[in-house]
Amino acid sequence: MKNMGDTNKRDLRYQHMHDAIFASLDQVRNWVVYGHLSFRDEFQGDEKERLKKFHLLMRDLAKRFTGRRDLQAVGWFLKQEGSRHGKRFHFHFALTSDNLTRTTPETVCRYLTRQWQKIGKSVCEIVPWDESKTARGIWYLTQNEETPLHHSRYFHGEFCHWKMSTLLHSRILENVTRKENYE
Numbered sequence: 001m002k003n004m005g006d007t008n009k010r011d012l013r014y015q016h017m018h019d020a021i022f023a024s025l026d027q028v029r030n031w032v033v034y035g036h037l038s039f040r041d042e043f044q045g046d047e048k049e050r051l052k053k054f055h056l057l058m059r060d061l062a063k064r065f066t067g068r069r070d071l072q073a074v075g076w077f078l079k080q081e082g083s084r085h086g087k088r089f090h091f092h093f094a095l096t097s098d099n100l101t102r103t104t105p106e107t108v109c110r111y112l113t114r115q116w117q118k119i120g121k122s123v124c125e126i127v128p129w130d131e132s133k134t135a136r137g138i139w140y141l142t143q144n145e146e147t148p149l150h151h152s153r154y155f156h157g158e159f160c161h162w163k164m165s166t167l168l169h170s171r172i173l174e175n176v177t178r179k180e181n182y183e
Contacts, residue, residue, distance in 0.1 A: 035109075
């Protein structure tokens, strides 16, 4: 990521290097967790298996904190990075506090880290969201790859593979509707 100086502003000269979804994600005010998930060698070639592992992680999170094993019960944004030509596939993700208000970000991070050790059996870094760096965090999540990513049946975009939960999508639509009503 380019050095942007102030963590709340971006140098929009580099806007073309990011997926346009960053503008919508900027409107979300309740980010709570940021994570990075790596995958063992046997899952590098299989997007479907990587996704199964992420979905299981989100369902476990939902079950633990909402009582429902529902993939859409929490607000998440997922980005896949990597390529078949050298860069290892891995996920970056962010969570909102939707349906996670009766716990702390630290508790969620500890839980997800333990679960990933069981599910992914691989390295992860899961930390509370740093509000002072929201602009940089969103900028990082939406950066394009230098070369097009391989064809995906799940992810949006050619240079930036991402997906979001239905809950997060609904929150973004609410923000847009609210903003339009005030203009």
